[in-house]
Amino acid sequence: MATSTVENYLKHLLLLAEDGEALVPMGALAAALEVVPGTATTMVKALADSGFVQHRPRLGVRLTPEGRRVALNVLRKHRLVETFLVHVLKMDWAKVHDEAEQLEHAISDEVLDRLDALLGHPQTDPHGDPIPSRQGKLHSQVYATLATCTLDRSVRIVRITDQSAEFLRFAEQHGLQPGTAVRVADRNLPAGLLAVQKSGKAPAVSLSLVAAGKILVEPAR
Amino acid sequence: MATSTVENYLKHLLLLAEDGEALVPMGALAAALEVVPGTATTMVKALADSGFVQHRPRLGVRLTPEGRRVALNVLRKHRLVETFLVHVLKMDWAKVHDEAEQLEHAISDEVLDRLDALLGHPQTDPHGDPIPSRQGKLHSQVYATLATCTLDRSVRIVRITDQSAEFLRFAEQHGLQPGTAVRVADRNLPAGLLAVQKSGKAPAVSLSLVAAGKILVEPAR
DNA sequence: TGATTTATTTTGACTAATCAAAATAGCCGC
């Protein structure tokens, strides 16, 4: 069995690669795992020996099909656990990431399946992150963000791509959560600022472009 | 934070001591944890340095109040998780012990509290094992067993004290689960056998005395 | 091209947890 350290390395490689073919630089992997680069190098060589990754010395590392399979299963556990914690246990969506970071290594595939059924086979977790299917399909669409979408057009928030508790709490405070319909009322490029208007007469929310870039949207139907 | 190894040592010491004052022999602890005795000795010395146990060399080991506090919290997690898995996820009661063995180290105190509330603050787990209270009270009553209770008297099963999947599956197959009313129709001491009769006209179940001793009962109200 | 900066890898050391096997202590019989 893969240890939880191994699972974490593989999961982070999956998240850092996205497409799957790109080589992840050792430094990026080390930073994501909060270890020094030498540690990541050592570990990656062990992972390569186990057939989970391909290591191109000095260039980077990428998952093998087997490594990707394991990583997708861990990611599925992570996101289904987050969904369970928010929807069933009513936990704060800003706290569930840290919980899931542990639980993703402790639940069996059988518990995973039963959780999935209990939750009604959700497609995304509470932050809008797509949940890999049981068969290992991960459909991560490309979305516009509040920083790039059309001005004054009604859009629906679909995903928050920053897991940090501070950002999630901020977003919740202003009602910027997946499912919410909003529109960018004003964008001031030089100032790096924009104003988001929720439907109704709530006051507009002021956001930096960086923050707005973390909020993915799709055209409201 | 205590590692999951430390948590397992403390939990097993709690289960092996029961009353709390008895010294647990090193061999018993090693056997429970499935490690060689030398490993247990080494670990116990480390636990003593951390203040979790008191080690009387060559005599045995027992929990300190702090060790007991930690152990009760782990045991509470274990049994609440088992209850969740059976009652919410509808898992086989013979499988949940192994699942809980992992999950007991991965869930936070906040998740614990919310699980407890979701389940309606249960007093016992699916096997009838008492769940320690949030405050660390563990009321383990002394019960009669099917091997010792009055002959031909209606009793209610309250607890199965064998966690093994085989025994639990056997018990379930014959409807010998907590809550079920039964009566010992016949006991043959020389043969080491007894017959258990469920209410209704189901055929009597034949049990060895050893097996019967693992099924705790109380007088049916 | 040659020197400097930066990323990566290597080396040596450490911690937690484990086992195999040798040493030891305590008890038990006679």
Next chain:
DNA sequence: GCGGCTATTTTGATTAGTCAAAATAAATCA
């Protein structure tokens, strides 16, 4: 009261994962 059995402890080695710091390779700049 001495010899032997048994449980426990000690010793030496191993594995997984980590860091600090030195070595090296590659990229960038002069």
